[in-house]
Amino acid sequence: MKRVKTALNDGHDLFNGGYSVREVPPRSGASPFSKAGWNKQAAQKAGFFLLFMCIFLTLLFLGSIVYFIFAGGGKVLTWGFLTQWPRNAMTEGGIFPALLGTFYLTLGAIIAALPLGLACAVYLCEYTPGNFALNAIRIGINNLAGVPSVVFGLFGLAVFVKFFGFGVSVLSGSLTLGILILPGIISASQEALIAVPNSLREASLALGATRWQTIKKIVLPQALPGILTGVILSVGRAAGETAPILFTAAAFYTRKYPDSPFSEVMALPYHIYALMTEGTHPRQQTAIAYGSALVLLILVLFISGAAVFIRQRQRSING
Amino acid sequence: MDNGIRMRAEGVNFYYGSRPALKDVSLDIHRSQVTSIIGPSGCGKSTFIRLLNRMNDLVPKSRLEGRILLDGEDIHAPETDVVEIRRRVGMVFQKPNPFPKSIYENIKYGLEINGLRDKSLIEQRVVESLKKAALWDEVKGRLYESALRLSGGQQQRLCIARCLAVEPEVILFDEPCASLDPISTSRIEELLMELKRDYTIVIVTHNMQQAARVSGNTAFFLLGEMVEFGRTQDIFTKPRDPRTEAYITGRFG
Numbered sequence: 288m289k290r291v292k293t294a295l296n297d298g299h300d301l302f303n304g305g306y307s308v309r310e311v312p313p314r315s316g317a318s319p320f321s322k323a324g325w326n327k328q329a330a331q332k333a334g335f336f337l338l339f340m341c342i343f344l345t346l347l348f349l350g351s352i353v354y355f356i357f358a359g360g361g362k363v364l365t366w367g368f369l370t371q372w373p374r375n376a377m378t379e380g381g382i383f384p385a386l387l388g389t390f391y392l393t394l395g396a397i398i399a400a401l402p403l404g405l406a407c408a409v410y411l412c413e414y415t416p417g418n419f420a421l422n423a424i425r426i427g428i429n430n431l432a433g434v435p436s437v438v439f440g441l442f443g444l445a446v447f448v449k450f451f452g453f454g455v456s457v458l459s460g461s462l463t464l465g466i467l468i469l470p471g472i473i474s475a476s477q478e479a480l481i482a483v484p485n486s487l488r489e490a491s492l493a494l495g496a497t498r499w500q501t502i503k504k505i506v507l508p509q510a511l512p513g514i515l516t517g518v519i520l521s522v523g524r525a526a527g528e529t530a531p532i533l534f535t536a537a538a539f540y541t542r543k544y545p546d547s548p549f550s551e552v553m554a555l556p557y558h559i560y561a562l563m564t565e566g567t568h569p570r571q572q573t574a575i576a577y578g579s580a581l582v583l584l585i586l587v588l589f590i591s592g593a594a595v596f597i598r599q600r601q602r603s604i605n606g
Numbered sequence: 607m608d609n610g611i612r613m614r615a616e617g618v619n620f621y622y623g624s625r626p627a628l629k630d631v632s633l634d635i636h637r638s639q640v641t642s643i644i645g646p647s648g649c650g651k652s653t654f655i656r657l658l659n660r661m662n663d664l665v666p667k668s669r670l671e672g673r674i675l676l677d678g679e680d681i682h683a684p685e686t687d688v689v690e691i692r693r694r695v696g697m698v699f700q701k702p703n704p705f706p707k708s709i710y711e712n713i714k715y716g717l718e719i720n721g722l723r724d725k726s727l728i729e730q731r732v733v734e735s736l737k738k739a740a741l742w743d744e745v746k747g748r749l750y751e752s753a754l755r756l757s758g759g760q761q762q763r764l765c766i767a768r769c770l771a772v773e774p775e776v777i778l779f780d781e782p783c784a785s786l787d788p789i790s791t792s793r794i795e796e797l798l799m800e801l802k803r804d805y806t807i808v809i810v811t812h813n814m815q816q817a818a819r820v821s822g823n824t825a826f827f828l829l830g831e832m833v834e835f836g837r838t839q840d841i842f843t844k845p846r847d848p849r850t851e852a853y854i855t856g857r858f859g
Contacts (some may be wrong), residue, residue, distance in 0.1 A: 491706075
């Protein structure tokens with residue numbers, strides 16, 4: 288093991304902590320490693336195969352859901368289906384009032400939940416130091432996300448419909464859905480706020496900004512795309528939920544458009560449920576139910592797609 | 607307080623939770639001079655400089671004993687307005703942290719939050735501070751481009767300009783060149799030499815040559831203690847404490 292002395296290498300090995308190679312004791316005996324052989328490679332192959340199968344299975348389920356709904360509902364999906372009222376005891380016509388009702392309910396839920404949720408998130412992230420009470424609040428909010436949606440429905444019935452006397456109405460349904468999506472909005476907003484680098488907050492405060500100025504002008508604008516993503520996903524959730532509106536807002540059939548927050552409405556998810564469980568013409572109704580399910584599916588996929596798009600764009604701007 | 611003293615630390619102890627980060631630090635910061643703080647990583651120098659504009663208020667469960675005076679007034683006193691302290695004592699951070707806005711808006715922000723509304727006055731201040739920070743010639747044609755497109759050294763000079771715009775009296779530099787290349791570093795140093803005529807400057811640095819080049823006074827910190835404080839020339843040529851000597855001759859740190 289002789290080393291050539293050069294200007295760069297005067298007998299010392301820079302990569303060996305300055306020790307000369309000559310000082311390293313020679314290795315003796317066989318290598319302690321087992322031969323890299325068949326076992327290692329086979330284990331890797333088997334592992335990748337398993338992972339691939341998991342993905343494949345997941346995609347298979349997704350694909351079959353989409354396939355069956357398309358197969359069942361594709362036939363009835365026309366422009367008229369989206370824009371007409373139901374006719375002949377729900378056996379013909381379209382789903383326009385249900386679409387409209389879902390739109391109102393979702394809009395109302397966002398109007399109710401966004402300001403409240405955002406304010407909670409800002410307070411939890413920006414104002415309070417970490418202490419016991421705060422952690423308790425955090426755990427409480429996370430648990431709220433795990434409450435079954437039918438429980439929210441019952442809560443809405445007891446509080447908004449009965450106690451406040453809003454009746455079965457857009458208002459009651461929106462508020463109930465609002466509470467349902469509140470934890471999602473809070474945690475999405477919190478994540479977006481936490482993702483804003485602290486160095487920006489410090490920069491702002493060091494210039495003599497108050498905390499509120501910093502939040503309003505620096506932190507919130509930076510967090511906005513993330514918050515928006517959370518809101519859009521919540522829209523998808525609110526649009527698709529059935530149980531919370533079951534007792535609070537939805538009607539099987541209404542004769543007129545909802546004209547005030549206190550009107551009952553038809554709504555897509557409930558419409559599907561009702562078509563499959565009530566009425567006198569199951570066969571014709573099933574086709575319309577599949578059509579409605581297809582519309583709902585496309586709606587929710589479209590909304591989630593928008594969220595993904597916004598997130599990607601934000602990443603490419605920040606990256 | 608005259609005799610040229612702008613800020614003074616008196617018996618400062620600082621704790622993160624129960625862990626002491628600074629032990630009985632007393633030190634005077636002179637007007638229109640650069641005071642540099644040197645020492646190995648984790649010696650408390652950044653903690654100390656962040657006390658001078660109360661940035662450590664943001665650290666939960668931290669505790670301060672002792673006093674820090676700005677023009678003779680205790681900046682941690684209950685009646686002191688922390689926002690006003692931070693305007694008077696500006697700060698430039700280790701990593702350039704421009705806002706993800708245009709160059710122009712980066713500087714405008716500080717002016718607006720401090721209540722300046724007049725558009726032509728804002729414009730004038732933006733240009734002035736960019737000139738003072740020696741950045742004007744490089745950015746005058748693209749004031750409305752994103753500040754994030756600037757190089758690291760330019761970003762740091764933008765942060766300095768942003769800080770200058772709100773007319774601080776003291777400017778704290780927390781290792782301002784730590785993430786910059788040698789050319790950008792020398793530009794920042796030239797700038798420091800310019801600025802020290804009008805501002806009181808405190809700089810934390812790992813780079814001892816930098817401390818020796820730019821500062822009038824130097825403090826050496828070790829393990830949360832201030833080991834030695836004096837004229838930079840003395841610290842580097844005839845240090846009184848053997849630990850100071852060991853550090854500046856490169857035996858540790």
